[in-house]
Amino acid sequence: xxxxxxxxxxxxxxxxxxxxxxxxxxxxxxxxxxxxxxxxxxxxxxxxxxxxxxxxxxxxxxxxxxxxxxxxxxxxxxxxxxxxxxxxxxxxxxxxxxxxxxxxxxxxxxxxxxxxxxxxxxxxxxxxxxxxxxxxxxxxxxxxxxxxxxxxxxx
Amino acid sequence: xxxxxxxxxxxxxxxxxxxxxxxxxxxxxxxxxxxxxxxxxxxxxxxxxxxxxxxxxxxxxxxxxxxxxxxxxxxxxxxxxxxxxxxxxxxxxxxxxxxxxxxxxxxxxxxxxxxxxxxxxxxxxxxxxxxxxxxxxxxxxxxxxxxxxxxxxxxxxxxxxxxxxxxxxxxxxxxxxxxxxxxxxxxxxxxxxxxxxxxxxxxxxxxxxxxxxxxxxxxxxxxxxxxxxxxxxxxxxxxxxxxxxxxxxxxxxxxxxxxxxxxxxxx
Numbered sequence: 001x002x003x004x005x006x007x008x009x010x011x012x013x014x015x016x017x018x019x020x021x022x023x024x025x026x027x028x029x030x031x032x033x034x035x036x037x038x039x040x041x042x043x044x045x046x047x048x049x050x051x052x053x054x055x056x057x058x059x060x061x062x063x064x065x066x067x068x069x070x071x072x073x074x075x076x077x078x079x080x081x082x083x084x085x086x087x088x089x090x091x092x093x094x095x096x097x098x099x100x101x102x103x104x105x106x107x108x109x110x111x112x113x114x115x116x117x118x119x120x121x122x123x124x125x126x127x128x129x130x131x132x133x134x135x136x137x138x139x140x141x142x143x144x145x146x147x148x149x150x151x152x153x154x155x
Numbered sequence: 156x157x158x159x160x161x162x163x164x165x166x167x168x169x170x171x172x173x174x175x176x177x178x179x180x181x182x183x184x185x186x187x188x189x190x191x192x193x194x195x196x197x198x199x200x201x202x203x204x205x206x207x208x209x210x211x212x213x214x215x216x217x218x219x220x221x222x223x224x225x226x227x228x229x230x231x232x233x234x235x236x237x238x239x240x241x242x243x244x245x246x247x248x249x250x251x252x253x254x255x256x257x258x259x260x261x262x263x264x265x266x267x268x269x270x271x272x273x274x275x276x277x278x279x280x281x282x283x284x285x286x287x288x289x290x291x292x293x294x295x296x297x298x299x300x301x302x303x304x305x306x307x308x309x310x311x312x313x314x315x316x317x318x319x320x321x322x323x324x325x326x327x328x329x330x331x332x333x334x335x336x337x338x339x340x341x342x343x344x345x346x347x348x349x350x351x352x353x354x355x356x357x358x359x360x361x362x363x364x365x366x367x368x369x370x371x372x373x374x375x376x377x378x379x380x381x382x383x384x385x386x387x388x389x390x391x392x393x394x395x396x397x398x399x400x401x402x403x404x405x406x407x408x409x410x411x412x413x414x415x416x417x418x419x420x421x422x
């Protein structure tokens with residue numbers, strides 16, 4: 001997705017058969033801390049206010065069950081599709097996938113970006129029933145920044 | 156470094172090292188074996204020591220690696236370990252008579268609330284991922300610096316900070332939910348129950364208020380309460396304290412229960 005600034009503001013592009021949301025933010029923390037936070041399923045609930053729970057393990061090919069504040073009554077059954085240790089994590093289901101990317105940008109900072117694309121031939125039929133991801137994305141990025149920077153500044 | 160220098164340094168570090176390994180493994184036998192094996196390994200590799208760290212840090216590195224090998228195949232405990240073990244103790248007709256006998260015959264058989272708090276943290280910290288438990292103990296109990304812990308665990312400063320932050324957050328959350336000493340709604344009253352059995356003439360409220368952590372509980376600074384809890388561990392040598400034999404017997408009991416409990420879960 002082009003024109004995405006690292007300002008922690010979500011950007012959504014709607015098309016007939018798909019919808020994409022992305023966010024990017026610079027975080028004053030080592031990439032390894034962000035990676036550890038993003039891959040410890042059991043700990044999400046503690047720092048991420050958009051996640052109600054994640055069961056399972058975030059490993060290549062692993063299965064997870066995610067409950068999100070976006071739709072608290074629903075359990076998203078997802079699989080981890082790609083893991084490039086320290087750099088990239090992709091999970092999703094048949095409807096779409098979410099991509100997390102980490103890049104060192106110097107001065108002890110890491111750029112975190114998150115991108116989700118959902119869609120398919122029948123997407124127009126239920127598009128209106130899927131809530132906007134914008135607020136949830138912004139909260140996720142903000143929580144991650146707050147937690148990672150707290151860890152760096154703790155000692 | 157000569158073998159004499161190593162021996163001297165090792166003997167200085169031995170009490171802390173043994174207590175550290177006990178708190179990681181919860182096994183007296185493993186603690187003794189790992190400490191002994193650490194000395195043998197250090198002596199064999201003495202020529203590789205390059206003064207990039209202190210001798211104490213190097214010894215703790217060797218022992219930590221041996222402890223990690225020892226624990227690799229073992230499951231982590233659960234945060235409700237004390238509930239599980241309490242049920243088993245109540246169902247075991249020999250358990251309390253054994254403890255009473257220790258109390259009546261041992262020079263290290265006194266029941267002290269502070270020692271039980273240390274015991275309790277030892278058990279519950281085994282529910283943390285091993286790296287987090289090790290980091291928390293090294294930093295908060297054995298007072299190693301972050302840089303030294305990076306050497307002991309062969310990891311980055313960032314990861315040590317992550318492990319420390321996470322372990323503290325989890326311990327705060329668990330004790331805030333469980334410990335009736337710091338939260339009136341806490342579900343665990345084991346200290347007062349055991350104190351009632353072993354020290355029936357004591358007034359628990361009076362004894363409780365001698366403990367800084369319990370006294371300051373109402374002020375609600377959870378980070379500080381955890382620091383005070385960890386301070387209790389710092390001040391207690393689990394092998395030579397007033398109630399060491401009693402608490403070690405209790406710890407061995409819990410370890411055996413938890414090893415079987417993990418086994419049962421797997422079946």
